[in-house]
Amino acid sequence: MIELGKPFPAFALPNQDGVAKTLASYAGKWLVLYVYPKDDTPGCTIQGKSFTATKADFEAKGIVVVGISADDVASHKAFCDKFSFTIDLLADPSASLLTAAGVGQSEYKGTKYWDRTTFVVDPQGTLRKVYEKVNPNGHEQTLLTDIATLTAN
Numbered sequence: 281m282i283e284l285g286k287p288f289p290a291f292a293l294p295n296q297d298g299v300a301k302t303l304a305s306y307a308g309k310w311l312v313l314y315v316y317p318k319d320d321t322p323g324c325t326i327q328g329k330s331f332t333a334t335k336a337d338f339e340a341k342g343i344v345v346v347g348i349s350a351d352d353v354a355s356h357k358a359f360c361d362k363f364s365f366t367i368d369l370l371a372d373p374s375a376s377l378l379t380a381a382g383v384g385q386s387e388y389k390g391t392k393y394w395d396r397t398t399f400v401v402d403p404q405g406t407l408r409k410v411y412e413k414v415n416p417n418g419h420e421q422t423l424l425t426d427i428a429t430l431t432a433n
Contacts, residue, residue: 281382281410288313288401289380293348293370296356301346301370303405310343310431311401312423314414315383317393319351319359319369327396327416328365334420335366342403343427345420350375350394384412400427 282288288311292302303311314331316324331338331345338345348370351359356369372378375394384395396416400409400423408430411419 281384281412282399282407284407284410286407287405288399288407289377291370291377291380293372293377294353295346295368295370296353296360296365298353301368303401306344306346306401307405308403310341310403310427311399312338312343312345312427313399313401314345314347314419315378315381315394315397315399316347316349316416317396318349319355320362323396323416324349324359325363327419328359328363328367328369330416330418330420331367332363332365334424337424338420341424341427341431343424346370348372348377350378398423400430402430 290303292300295301346368350373352373353371356371378394383397385392396414398411402408
């Protein structure tokens with residue numbers, strides 16, 4: 281896992297529309313990058329719906345929320361369309377950023393999945409907080425509270 285206070289790894293990954301997004305795309309804003317195991321699964325759907333529902337709350341505080349998984353662009357597009365998500369989902373099928381960020385993996389029914397992890401990156405690209413083994417229920421509210429504390433310091 282990346283150390284707090286260190287630069288977050290640079291990346292260039294496509295979103296659900298195939299548009300390349302980089303760490304520099306988010307410069308000047310707080311970035312919540314949440315890792316989720318798989319498109320269109322129960323916990324991942326909860327997170328996507330929760331972050332979409334609270335998107336305006338995050339934006340009002342200068343925070344951008346972006347999801348990432350190892351699913352491909354087509355899978356992300358179908359997932360976003362099915363649930364009307366308005367947040368970006370980055371596709372990392374080669375796991376380049378997931379690996380660089382040190383995200384762990386767990387096994388479920390014989391298949392390995394990336395652990396639900398959230399990174400909070402400040403406007404300068406520095407990692408400020410990490411949440412591991414995240415419970416998707418209410419996580420967005422925890423983030424809003426914790427980032428408010430970080431920005432007050």
